[in-house]
Structure formats: structure tokens, C-alpha cells
Amino acid sequence: MLLTRRDLLGTVAIAAAAPVMARAQSTPAIKPAIKIGVLGDQSGVYRDLSGPVAAACVRQAVQDMAPHLNGIDVQVVVGDHQNKPDVGASLVRQWFDRDAVDMVTDCPNSAVALAVAAICHEKDKTYINSAAMITELTGAQCAPTTVHFAMDTYALARSTGTAMVADGGDTWFFVTADYDFGLALQRDTTGFITRAGGSVLGSVRAPFPTTDFSPYLLQAQSSGAKVIGLCNAGSDVVNSIKQAGEFGLTRAGVKVAGLLVFISDVHALGLQAAQGLNLTESFYWDLNDRTRAFTSRVLKQTDGVRPGMGQAGCYGGTVHYLKAVAALGAADARRSGRAVVARMKSMPTDDDAFGAGSIREDGRALHPVYLFQVKAPDESRGPWDYYKLVATTPIDQAWRPLNQGGCPMVHS
Amino acid sequence: MFGFSKEQGIAFLLLLILVVVCPFVLYPVFLMNVLCFALLACAFNLLIGYVGLMSFGHAAYFGMGAYVCAYAAKVWGLTPEVCVLLGGITGGLLGVVFGWLAIRRQGIYFAMITLALAQMNYFFCLQAPFTHGEDGIQQVPRGALFGIFSLANDRAMYVFIAVLFLFFFLLIHRIVHSPFGQVLKAIRENEPRATSLGYRTDDYKLIAFILSCFIAGIAGGAKALVFGIATLTDVNFETSGEIVLMTLVGGMGTIFGPGVGALVLKGMENYLAGIGSWVTVVQGCIFVVCVLAFRRGIIGEIGARLKLVL
Numbered sequence: 001m002l003l004t005r006r007d008l009l010g011t012v013a014i015a016a017a018a019p020v021m022a023r024a025q026s027t028p029a030i031k032p033a034i035k036i037g038v039l040g041d042q043s044g045v046y047r048d049l050s051g052p053v054a055a056a057c058v059r060q061a062v063q064d065m066a067p068h069l070n071g072i073d074v075q076v077v078v079g080d081h082q083n084k085p086d087v088g089a090s091l092v093r094q095w096f097d098r099d100a101v102d103m104v105t106d107c108p109n110s111a112v113a114l115a116v117a118a119i120c121h122e123k124d125k126t127y128i129n130s131a132a133m134i135t136e137l138t139g140a141q142c143a144p145t146t147v148h149f150a151m152d153t154y155a156l157a158r159s160t161g162t163a164m165v166a167d168g169g170d171t172w173f174f175v176t177a178d179y180d181f182g183l184a185l186q187r188d189t190t191g192f193i194t195r196a197g198g199s200v201l202g203s204v205r206a207p208f209p210t211t212d213f214s215p216y217l218l219q220a221q222s223s224g225a226k227v228i229g230l231c232n233a234g235s236d237v238v239n240s241i242k243q244a245g246e247f248g249l250t251r252a253g254v255k256v257a258g259l260l261v262f263i264s265d266v267h268a269l270g271l272q273a274a275q276g277l278n279l280t281e282s283f284y285w286d287l288n289d290r291t292r293a294f295t296s297r298v299l300k301q302t303d304g305v306r307p308g309m310g311q312a313g314c315y316g317g318t319v320h321y322l323k324a325v326a327a328l329g330a331a332d333a334r335r336s337g338r339a340v341v342a343r344m345k346s347m348p349t350d351d352d353a354f355g356a357g358s359i360r361e362d363g364r365a366l367h368p369v370y371l372f373q374v375k376a377p378d379e380s381r382g383p384w385d386y387y388k389l390v391a392t393t394p395i396d397q398a399w400r401p402l403n404q405g406g407c408p409m410v411h412s
Numbered sequence: 413m414f415g416f417s418k419e420q421g422i423a424f425l426l427l428l429i430l431v432v433v434c435p436f437v438l439y440p441v442f443l444m445n446v447l448c449f450a451l452l453a454c455a456f457n458l459l460i461g462y463v464g465l466m467s468f469g470h471a472a473y474f475g476m477g478a479y480v481c482a483y484a485a486k487v488w489g490l491t492p493e494v495c496v497l498l499g500g501i502t503g504g505l506l507g508v509v510f511g512w513l514a515i516r517r518q519g520i521y522f523a524m525i526t527l528a529l530a531q532m533n534y535f536f537c538l539q540a541p542f543t544h545g546e547d548g549i550q551q552v553p554r555g556a557l558f559g560i561f562s563l564a565n566d567r568a569m570y571v572f573i574a575v576l577f578l579f580f581f582l583l584i585h586r587i588v589h590s591p592f593g594q595v596l597k598a599i600r601e602n603e604p605r606a607t608s609l610g611y612r613t614d615d616y617k618l619i620a621f622i623l624s625c626f627i628a629g630i631a632g633g634a635k636a637l638v639f640g641i642a643t644l645t646d647v648n649f650e651t652s653g654e655i656v657l658m659t660l661v662g663g664m665g666t667i668f669g670p671g672v673g674a675l676v677l678k679g680m681e682n683y684l685a686g687i688g689s690w691v692t693v694v695q696g697c698i699f700v701v702c703v704l705a706f707r708r709g710i711i712g713e714i715g716a717r718l719k720l721v722l
Contacts, residue, residue, distance in 0.1 A: 085548050086643045090441065093639075097566070098439050111547040115641055118551040178538075179546030207538070208546060 033073035034325055034333060036062070036318065037101040039088060039116065040131070042080035045209045045234040046108040048264035050131050052078075054106045054311045056301035061318035061351075064297070069322060072330045077101065081112045083209075088112040089119055096123045102334055103128065103321055105314050108234075110134035110181035120145045126337035128321060130313025133233075133260060134181050135188070135400060138364040142407035145337045147320075147344060149365045150313030150354075151282050153181065153260075154400040157188035159280040159371050159393050160259050164227055165196035167278075169255050173225035174203035175216045175240060177232035182208070185231040185259050201225045206232070213240040217247055226255060233260045238268045245273050262308035266374055266386050274386075277374040282367060283312035283353050284387050294352035306384045312353040317365070319351040320344055357395065362407040369398040416585070419720045423668055431574050440566040441638065446678045447577040448635040453658040453670030454584050455627035460656075461665030462588050463620045464600035468523040469510070469530025470628050470655050473503035475537065475647025477629030482549040482642035483542055492555045492563055492572065496633040503629020504622050506533070511621035515614055518603075530652060537647045548643030552636055563637070573634055580627050585667055587623065596620055657695060661702050663709030666722050672710050 038058050040050035055078045062074045077099065081088030088107070095101035096119070103126040107113045113132030120127035121143035129137055130149035133156065137148045172193055176182040182205070190200050201223045204216045217240065220228045228249065230240050237258050244256045258265070261279040285295040285306045294315065295306060307315070324343040325333040333340050341363070349357045349365060357367035372387035380386065402410055416424060434443050452474050459465045477499030484495040514525040537543045544550075554563040563569045587593050598606040599613050606613050636642040645651065654677065662673025677695065684691050706713040715722040 084643065084645050085546075085550065086639055086641050086645050089550075089641050090445070090639055093441055094439060097441065111643075114547060115550050118640075180544075 033075055034103070034322075034330055035075045035077060035099065035101045036321075037092070037095045037099075037104045038076060038078045038106045038314065039081050039092060039104050039112075040078065040106040041083055041108050042078070044083045045236060046083065046131070048268065049234055049262040049308055049310050050106050050108045053264075053302050053305055053307050054131065054314045057298055057307055057311045057315040058105060058318050059301060060294075060298045061315045061322065065319055065322040065326075069326050072325065074322065081107070081109070081116075083109050083112065085111045085115040089115045092116050092119050093123075096125055102126065102337070103318075103340075105129070105317055105321075106131050106310070108132055108310060110136075110184070111179055113137060114141060114180070117141060117143055117146050120337060124337045126321060126340045128314075128317035130317050131310035132181070134184055135405065136180070136184070138360075138362040139400075139405035139407055142362045142405070142409055144409060145341055146363045147317060147341055147359055147365060148363050149317040150309045151260075151280075151369070152364070152400075153185040153188045155282070155369045155393070155398050156259050156280050157185060157192050158398065159369050159391075160257055160278060161189040161192035161229075162196050163278060163371050163391060164255070164257050165193055165198040169227035169257070170196075170198035171225045172198060172200045172227045172229050172257075173220040173223045174200065174229045174231055175213065175220055176203055176205050177208045177210075177236055178205040179208050181233070182231040186229070189229060189231070189259055206236075208232070209234075209236055211239055213243045214247065216240075217244055217249060221247070221249055221252075221254065226253075228254055228256050230256065230258045231260075233262075234265070235268075237261055238265050241265075241269055241277070242273055262310065263306060263384070263386060264308050267306075267384065271375060271377040271380055271386065274374045275376040278371060278390070279374065280369060280371055281309045281387075282369050283307075283309040284370065284372060284389075286385065286387070287370070287389070288355075290352040290355065304383070313365075316349065316351040316353045320347070320349045320359075320365075323347060360399075360402060362402060362405055362410050364399055366395045366399055368395055369393040417721065419718075420667065420722060423722055427668065427671070428578070431578065435567065435570050440570045442678070442682050444566075444570055444573045444638045445635065445682075446675050447573050448631050448638065449655075449658065449678055450671035450674035451577050451580055451634070452628050452631040453655055453662065453674045454581060454667075455624045455631065456655045457659050457664065457666075457670040458584055458587065458627070459620060459624045460659060461669075462593065462600060463596045463617055465515070465617065465621065466519070466523045466656075467514075467526045467621075467624070468652055468656070469526035469528075469533075469649075470624075471647050471649060471651035472510070472530035472533040473506050473625040473628040474632035474635075474651065474655075475642070475644075476506055476533065477503040477632030478636035478642040478646045479537065479543050479549060479632075480629075481633030482552040482636040485555055485637065486549060486552045489553075490555075491559050492557055492637055495555070495637065496576065496630055499633025499636070500626045500630035503632065504626035506629075507622040507625025508618075511618050511625065515617045515621060527649065527652070530647070531649060534644070534647045534649070537644060543642075543644075546644065548641055549636075550641050552640040552642065554637050554640065569638060573638060576630070576634055580630060581667075581671075584627065588667070592616070592619075654695075657699055659709075661698065661709055663712030663715070663722075666709070666711045666715060668722050669709050669711035676710070 038055045079091050105128040108131035110132045128147045133153045135152045174186045176186045266274045345359045354367040371391040480502040481495040481499035484490045510529045556562045658673035659670045663669025
């Protein structure tokens with residue numbers, strides 16, 4: 001038999017194509033493992049409050065829960081949504097369709113958070129948001145697959161807003177990040193200010209993200225308000241507090257209220273610039289023995305960076321998720337995110353970061369909320385010793401009442 | 413048919429085979445993204461490659477197409493083919509206004525005017541209530557084609573997008589190789605001479621501009637349906653830059669080049685996503701290499717080497 005060049009080439013082509021086609025034909029084998037996707041901001045303005053520390057917290061949760069998992073293997077993948085809803089949405093879709101991810105957590109940025117919530121609902125996968133603050137996640141856009149950990153704009157506004165008015169700050173001017181999170185935070189805070197007898201003199205919307213806040217701060221100053229409310233987050237809030245200091249606003253007696261300040265922001269500002277600031281968090285590493293124990297475990301993976309409430313929420317959320325997975329078994333947990341979340345709601349939460357609590361039927365995780373004041377430099381006794389506890393809002397008062405959220409899943 | 417030369421016919425068959433085989437090997441949503449951007453780059457190439465007009469604001473037509481399509485699908489509940497068509501018409505209408513202003517200038521001025529108008533459009537989208545600012549229009553349903561065939565399945569959606577892409581790809585090819593396309597090329601080569609031959613070059617340029625914007629709007633609408641979301645990213649100037657990059661990497665003024673460019677850039681974005689914002693740096697380096705080493709782009713270089721017009 002003569003071997004022509006054409007035959008040879010044809011044979012080679014078929015041989016090369018065969019494995020590709022074969023791979024396409026075979027369906028991926030079902031692994032007895034659970035895969036967790038940490039969708040954070042790894043490169044932008046929210047990197048410090050999400051980013052690598054959040055991923056470390058999730059890994060710590062997996063490590064802590066490993067003895068209770070009955071041999072279920074848990075993998076963690078990390079993604080960057082770049083603060084763009086479309087990037088986040090397509091990445092999460094790919095995780096579900098191609099990479100067999102079962103649960104998504106972290107996810108700062110309200111716009112991305114809502115987009116991801118919708119996809120998790122569509123694909124029946126568990127979604128534990130701990131870094132976005134938007135109350136719609138457990139309100140009008142609640143879903144049977146969503147759990148919202150750590151904090152939301154209602155609790156922030158209630159804690160900081162009420163405390164500031166009680167302290168004499170009864171006239172406010174808002175500098176607001178121009179997207180859903182900022183607007184929601186402003187709306188919620190305004191409600192608490194007026195209820196407490198204060199008034200809002202005006203507001204200005206700054207595009208997200210902004211580096212130069214001078215026009216907005218000057219406008220706030222000329223309004224004559226006693227308190228400038230900053231409805232923004234991440235490096236935006238750091239920049240506005242720094243610039244308020246540089247413009248002499250704080251020296252002139254104007255109080256700056258950062259409505260959402262994380263410990264990473266205080267670390268970036270330094271105590272000199274941040275001292276006296278009132279802020280609300282649901283987690284502080286030095287709060288009690290359990291939080292200190294958790295922090296000392298996770299520090300080995302974070303190069304000494306203390307986690308903030310969003311990152312701790314990744315830990316608490318993942319611990320509780322893995323408890324539900326262990327109770328259901330890996331196969332059932334993989335099949336339905338809805339079932340896992342239902343299970344999570346039926347068990348009380350208890351983890352080192354947030355202590356004992358529960359998850360409400362609209363997906364809101366309930367735990368106490370704390371009002372802190374940033375220490376002056378001479379009060380601080382060591383690295384990251386930044387906060388002193390001012391007030392604790394108990395669980396039954398901290399969160400938006402169940403019937404006010406407008407969540408269709410809530411049957412009153 | 414369609415004015416294909418023999419080698420273009422072979423290349424088209426190859427493209428057809430790729431479009432059919434790829435979804436069995438690669439992730440369909442990624443491929444749909446590539447096809448949408450390939451269509452957008454082809455629309456852009458119609459202007460720069462065949463009329464010599466460098467538009468730096470094609471994201472405006474793409475993004476507005478996406479917004480209107482998403483709005484029509486979500487709020488009005490129209491069927492996907494109507495939504496995509498509405499997206500195209502929006503792009504076209506925007507093209508009428510922007511084009512009418514921009515075609516009066518050439519070269520860098522034309523590019524700057526299109527960029528400025530696109531930025532105005534960006535701020536409109538940032539503030540207009542129906543676009544939902546930073547959130548964008550989310551949870552856009554894919555709907556059912558002609559009200560019958562559900563597109564919820566990725567494979568079904570892929571067929572819809574692939575047919576859409578091939579249709580407009582052939583349309584662009586037909587336009588380029590029609591008598592109208594010959595006039596466009598004449599304008600590209602020497603506008604005063606085309607005028608002296610009795611052609612109203614402004615009219616030709618405007619029509620080409622509107623056609624390009626229409627197809628860009630179609631691509632935007634298709635993308636909005638694929639991902640179920642229309643956001644500011646689509647109207648941002650970075651997208652405009654990306655379109656230019658795709659066309660240059662693939663091969664400006666070639667029929668197949670923009671598609672290849674879209675595949676290369678979107679492939680990088682997808683498979684290098686792990687390195688985060690470094691993707692833009694890598695893209696920049698590739699652009700530099702492309703400009704230094706193979707100025708005609710991938711397909712342009714291959715065509716020149718084989719002495720073929722692809």
C-alpha cells in the first residue's frame with residue numbers, strides 16, 4: 001500500500017482532532033468535592049476591605065471546619081470582578097457553567113452584588129454576600145439562594161446616624177457615592193436623622209470612584225452643617241476624610257461621619273487623621289476572646305493584616321455554609337443552593353467572628369452591631385489597636401424589621 | 413456569491429466550520445462574547461478599513477444598543493429578535509446625529525469629535541434614570557425567539573448569535589464589494605478625486621457611518637441578551653479603544669481580520685483573568701508588538717505573505 005501525502009495529512013488531522021472531540025463528548029465526572037468561589041475586588045478601590053484577606057478568611061473557615069466535614073473535600077477559587085457588574089456576572093456564570101463552583105462569597109460593590117445574586121438565583125447556587133451593604137439583597141431583590149452576612153446600610157445608618165444626632169450633630173450634609181449603595185445609605189441615614197430630631201441641609205453626589213473630593217467638601221462646608229456624612233466606601237472614604245482634614249474642616253469644628261468605615265480604612269488613614277471618628281462595624285478583632293482567637297489563626301495567612309467585618313463575614317458565612325453542607329451531604333448540597341440556604345436558615349449561627357446568631361427568612365444574618373470610636377494615637381497600645389467600643393445595638397434593634405424590606409419571600 | 417474570491421470562499425468555509433465546531437469544545441458564553449465583539453469590530457472596520465474614517469466612539473453605539481435592547485427585553489417584554497433590532501436602530505439613529513456632525517472633518521479631528529460625542533453619551537448613560545447608573549440594567553431575560561424558541565439554554569442562544577453574526581458578516585462583505593463599496597474605497601484612497609468624479613462624498617460617508625453604527629448597535633443588543641446585563645462598561649471609552657485594538661491586531665481593511673482580533677483579545681481577557689488588571693498591560697504590549705512587528709495585523713500579514721486578499 002502506498003502512503004500518499006494527502007492520506008498522511010488526513011490521518012494526522014483526524015488523530016489530532018479525535019482527543020479534542022472525545023473530551024468534548026465526555027461529561028465532567030461528578031466529584032465529591034465542594035467548590036467555593038471568592039469573588040472580590042483584587043485590584044480596585046475595595047481591595048483592602050475584600051481582596052486577599054477575604055480569601056484567607058474563607059480558607060481559614062475551610063481549615064477550621066475540616067474535622068466536621070465527614071471527608072468532603074473543599075476547594076477555594078478566587079476571582080476579581082474589577083467593580084464591574086458585567087465582569088462579575090460573566091465570571092460567576094463561567095464558574096457555575098464550567099468550573100462547577102457551588103457557592104460564591106465576598107462580593108463588595110452593590111451593583112456587582114445584585115447582578116451576582118440574580119445569577120445565583122437563576123442557577124440555584126448558594127450566595128453568601130458579606131461585603132456589599134445594599135439592603136435590597138434581603139429586600140425587594142431577595143432570593144431563596146441569598147444570605148447576607150456582616151452588615152447593611154440600614155444597620156449602619158441606624159447605629160451611626162442615631163448616635164451622632166444624640167451627640168449634638170443635628171444638621172447634616174451628605175457627600176454620596178453616586179450609585180445604589182451610596183444613595184441607599186443616604187436614604188436610610190436621613191430617615192434616622194429626622195426621626196432623632198435632626199435635619200439634612202443638603203447633599204451632593206460624587207461619581208464612583210473619585211480621587212479629588214475638594215469641590216464636594218467645600219460645598220458641604222458652605223452649607224454650614226455640623227456633620228458631613230460620607231456615604232461612600234473604600235479608598236473614597238479614605239480620600240474624603242483625609243481631604244476634609246487638609247481643608248481644615250475638622251479643625252473648624254465640623255464633624256465628619258464616615259457611615260461605612262472599615263478597619264482597613266482606619267489603618268490607611270492612620271490614627272492621627274482618623275482619631276475621634278465614630279463608626280459602625282459588626283466585627284472587631286479585639287472585641288472578645290473568640291474574635292482574638294479567630295484573628296490569631298487567620299493572621300498567619302494575611303501578613304499581619306487584621307480582617308474587617310466584610311472579611312470576617314466571609315469567615316462566618318463559610319463556616320455556617322459548611323455546617324449546612326455537612327448536614328446535607330455533599331451530593332445534595334451540590335444539587336441545590338436553595339436547599340443549602342434553607343438548611344442554613346433552620347440552624348442557629350455560631351462562629352468565632354460574630355458569636356451566636358441566626359439567619360432570618362429573608363436571608364439576613366442577625367448578630368449584634370457595634371458603634372466604635374477611633375482611638376487617639378497615644379491611647380493605642382499596639383499595632384491595629386484602633387477602636388474603643390462606644391455602644392452595642394442588640395440583635396432585635398439593629399436590623400431592618402422583617403416586614404419593612406418588601407421581600408416577596410416573607411409571609412406576614 | 414456575495415462577491416467572494418476563491419480564497420475568501422475557502423476562508424469563509426473555514427470560519428463556518430469553526431463557528432459550528434467551537435461550541436462543542438469551548439465555553440459557549442465565551443464564544444458568544446467573541447462573536448458579539450467580532451461583529452462590533454467588523455462594523456468598525458467597515459469605517460476605518462474601507463472609508464478611512466477613524467471613529468473613536470464606537471462604544472457609544474454599541475452601548476446604547478445594549479441599553480435599549482436590555483430595556484426592551486426587560487421592561488417591555490419584547491422578543492429577542494425585536495430587541496436586538498431596536499438596539500441596532502438606536503445605534504443607527506445615534507449614528508445619524510453623531511455622523512452628521514463628525515463627517516465634516518477628517519483624520520484626527522474626526523476621531524476627536526466622535527470621541528467627544530461618545531463621552532457625552534457616556535455621561536448621559538451615567539445619569540439617565542432608565543440605565544440605572546452604576547448598576548446598569550440587570551437581570552435581562554433572554555426571552556423566546558419569535559415567541560417560540562426559548563433561548564435560556566446557552567446552546568440555543570449560541571445558534572441565534574452565530575446566525576446573527578454570520579448574517580451581518582456577509583452583509584458587510586456584500587456592502588464592501590458592491591458598487592457602493594467601490595465608491596467608499598475610492599473616497600478612502602482619494603476624496604477630492606472621488607468628488608471630481610461627481611460623487612457626493614459626504615453622503616456616502618454618512619451612509620457608511622450609519623450602517624456601521626447600526627451594526628454596532630446590533631452587536632451591543634446581542635451582547636446585552638447573552639449576559640443579561642447592560643452596563644456603563646459598554647459605553648466607556650475603554651471599549652472604544654478595545655475595538656480599535658481588535659481591528660488593528662486582526663488586520664485593518666481585511667474582511668476576516670477584525671474577527672480574529674476579537675478572538676485574540678477576548679481570549680486573553682478570558683484566559684488571563686487571573687492576573688487581574690494586568691490584562692490591560694499585556695494588551696498594551698501586544699499592541700506595541702503588533703505596531704512594530706506586523707503592522708498589517710494577523711490576517712493582513714498572512715494575506716500579504718500568501719499574496720491573497722482576505
